[in-house]
Amino acid sequence: xxxxxxxxxxxxxxxxxxxxxxxxxxxxxxxxxxxxxxxxxxxxxxxxxxxxxxxxxxxxxxxxxxxxxxxxxxxxxxxxxxxxxxxxxxxxxxxxxxxxxxxxxxxxxxxxxxxxxxxxxxxxxxxxxxxxxxxxxxxxxxxxxx
Amino acid sequence: xxxxxxxxxxxxxxxxxxxxxxxxxxxxxxxxxxxxxxxxxxxxxxxxxxxxxxxxxxxxxxxxxxxxxxxxxxxxxxxxxxxxxxxxxxxxxxxxxxxxxxxxxxxxxxxxxxxxxxxxxxxxxxxxxxxxxxxxxxxxxxxxxxxxxxxxxxxxxxxxxxxxxxxxxxxxxxxxxxxxxxxxxxxxxxxxxxxxxxxxxxxxxxxxxxxxxxxxxxxxxxxxxxxxxxxxxxxxxxxxxxxxxxxxxxxxxxxxxxxxxxxxxxxxxxxxxxxxxxxxxxxxxxxxxxxxxxxxxxxxxxxxxxxxxxxxxxxxxxxxxxxxxxxxxxxxxxxxxxxxxxxxxxxxxxxxxxxxxxxxxxxxxxxxxxxxxxxxxxxxxxxxxxxxxxxxxxxxxxxxxxxxxxxxxx
Numbered sequence: 054x055x056x057x058x059x060x061x062x063x064x065x066x067x068x069x070x071x072x073x074x075x076x077x078x079x080x081x082x083x084x085x086x087x088x089x090x091x092x093x094x095x096x097x098x099x100x101x102x103x104x105x106x107x108x109x110x111x112x113x114x115x116x117x118x119x120x121x122x123x124x125x126x127x128x129x130x131x132x133x134x135x136x137x138x139x140x141x142x143x144x145x146x147x148x149x150x151x152x153x154x155x156x157x158x159x160x161x162x163x164x165x166x167x168x169x170x171x172x173x174x175x176x177x178x179x180x181x182x183x184x185x186x187x188x189x190x191x192x193x194x195x196x197x198x199x
Numbered sequence: 200x201x202x203x204x205x206x207x208x209x210x211x212x213x214x215x216x217x218x219x220x221x222x223x224x225x226x227x228x229x230x231x232x233x234x235x236x237x238x239x240x241x242x243x244x245x246x247x248x249x250x251x252x253x254x255x256x257x258x259x260x261x262x263x264x265x266x267x268x269x270x271x272x273x274x275x276x277x278x279x280x281x282x283x284x285x286x287x288x289x290x291x292x293x294x295x296x297x298x299x300x301x302x303x304x305x306x307x308x309x310x311x312x313x314x315x316x317x318x319x320x321x322x323x324x325x326x327x328x329x330x331x332x333x334x335x336x337x338x339x340x341x342x343x344x345x346x347x348x349x350x351x352x353x354x355x356x357x358x359x360x361x362x363x364x365x366x367x368x369x370x371x372x373x374x375x376x377x378x379x380x381x382x383x384x385x386x387x388x389x390x391x392x393x394x395x396x397x398x399x400x401x402x403x404x405x406x407x408x409x410x411x412x413x414x415x416x417x418x419x420x421x422x423x424x425x426x427x428x429x430x431x432x433x434x435x436x437x438x439x440x441x442x443x444x445x446x447x448x449x450x451x452x453x454x455x456x457x458x459x460x461x462x463x464x465x466x467x468x469x470x471x472x473x474x475x476x477x478x479x480x481x482x483x484x485x486x487x488x489x490x491x492x493x494x495x496x497x498x499x500x501x502x503x504x505x506x507x508x509x510x511x512x513x514x515x516x517x518x519x520x521x522x523x524x525x526x527x528x529x530x531x532x533x534x535x536x537x538x539x540x541x542x543x544x545x546x547x548x549x550x551x552x553x554x555x556x557x558x559x560x561x562x563x564x565x566x567x568x569x570x571x572x573x574x575x576x577x578x579x580x581x582x583x584x585x586x587x588x589x590x591x592x593x594x595x596x597x598x599x600x601x602x603x604x605x606x607x608x609x
Contacts, residue, residue, distance in 0.1 A: 054603070055602065055604070056545075056604050056605075059552070065606075065607070069606050091543075091544055091560045091575055092560060092561050092568070092574035093544075114574055115544075115574070116543070116545050117545050118544070118545070179548060
């Protein structure tokens with residue numbers, strides 16, 4: 054048995070080859086997320102235009118689940134209207150904490166990468182690892198900017 | 200040590216996800232033998248009354264039970280008298296008590312307060328903040344590459360004649376033991392007050408005040424010693440205690456309260472405001488009894504065996520980095536490890552899936568982790584009730600970790 058058998062190919066792949074890695078030079082907001090209990094760190098580079106999140110890049114240092122979650126998140130929110138992004142963040146939080154909001158997030162049988170993160174619920178102590186990039190994004194979107 | 204000891208700890212026979220519990224997070228908190236839990240239950244069911252208050256028999260019984268633990272702690276530490284033993288919530292509160300009641304009245308602008316790089320936050324932050332409040336200099340004694348105190352650094356800080364030296368008996372991250380007696384002797388000569396954090400040390404072998412040199416304070420928590428959470432001990436020299444103002448004020452710690460001023464109760468009650476954790480203290484007494492029945496020398500000999508056993512095997516695991524000294528001398532069975540390319544959390548989950556409970560994180564030692572450049576490590580810490588089979592279980596799991604976490608490209 055190996056990591057892929059337990060956490061799946063999608064998580065392993067996002068961890069090993071993170072998407073949107075490296076903060077975009079034109080990022081207008083940099084938001085840091087840190088979990089002081091375990092040391093997971095993530096920094097997001099954000100750029101918004103006309104009510105959309107046009108760019109979301111990241112860097113960080115953390116466990117495989119935190120990093121894969123960040124990678125999957127950036128792919129999912131890139132180019133989306135801000136209210137849609139907020140809905141996804143809230144939907145993901147609810148999903149991780151066991152509340153079901155089927156309208157917001159892809160269903161379990163969808164082929165989207167985020168489905169791979171749903172399984173983290175089986176490891177309750179790791180939920181905070183998966184959530185860190187999402188709560189950091191929420192903070193970033195709430196940052197007042199010109 | 201033998202299998203009979205494990206039967207004293209009911210939790211050690213439970214299963215986790217269908218696998219026997221292999222509890223290797225003893226540096227965070229130990230398990231409790233049934234005797235300790237029974238003592239707490241018996242107190243509540245048979246002896247419960249407030250202490251130092253009532254004139255009735257039950258209250259006297261509760262007070263006697265409570266105070267007899269103080270006498271037990273005096274013997275356990277080799278202290279001079281009950282006046283030197285203050286019950287606290289734990290090590291953290293004990294050190295805050297010293298930093299506040301002693302530090303506030305002793306340290307002034309420009310004075311030096313010294314700690315070491317390996318201190319737990321509990322013996323770091325109170326001193327850092329005291330220095331900040333007082334405009335004092337905060338000095339950190341740095342470590343050698345194998346994470347022991349660097350003798351050159353000790354000399355450097357000694358020359359600064361610190362008002363206070365705060366040092367742990369043994370590191371909760373690396374298991375390194377510090378030469379507290381010789382440090383205390385040297386720092387005493389330059390006028391330092393020496394504060395010893397024995398949170399980890401108390402669980403590993405004999406801690407005897409007279410063998411620690413001219414120290415002034417020592418703190419530990421019951422829960423690392425098979426006792427309950429929420430109770431700790433602060434030992435302090437009577438001469439020092441009697442010069443200190445109270446830490447908290449209120450009930451129990453007064454001798455007289457007037458409209459405009461109050462007078463303080465005698466030692467040690469001056470430092471015990473409010474109703475104490477009576478049941479917890481009684482649990483601590485039962486824990487001390489239990490430890491003494493096993494024998495502290497015997498415990499240490501057995502733990503030394505575990506330390507040597509694990510070290511010998513762990514250092515040969517490819518790709519594994521063990522923090523701290525690789526030789527078993529002056530070292531407790533606490534092993535912080537990192538595996539190339541595997542985050543500590545992932546490793547801890549991997550071990551948990553095999554029933555092995557370890558700690559992953561920064562171990563409340565940010566200043567040390569920062570220096571090591573590691574965000575987190577996995578820590579396996581043993582107690583006298585752990586077995587060599589459990590050590591093998593850990594070693595086997597660690598050996599198979601690189602295969603588990605192997606990346607596609609490699």
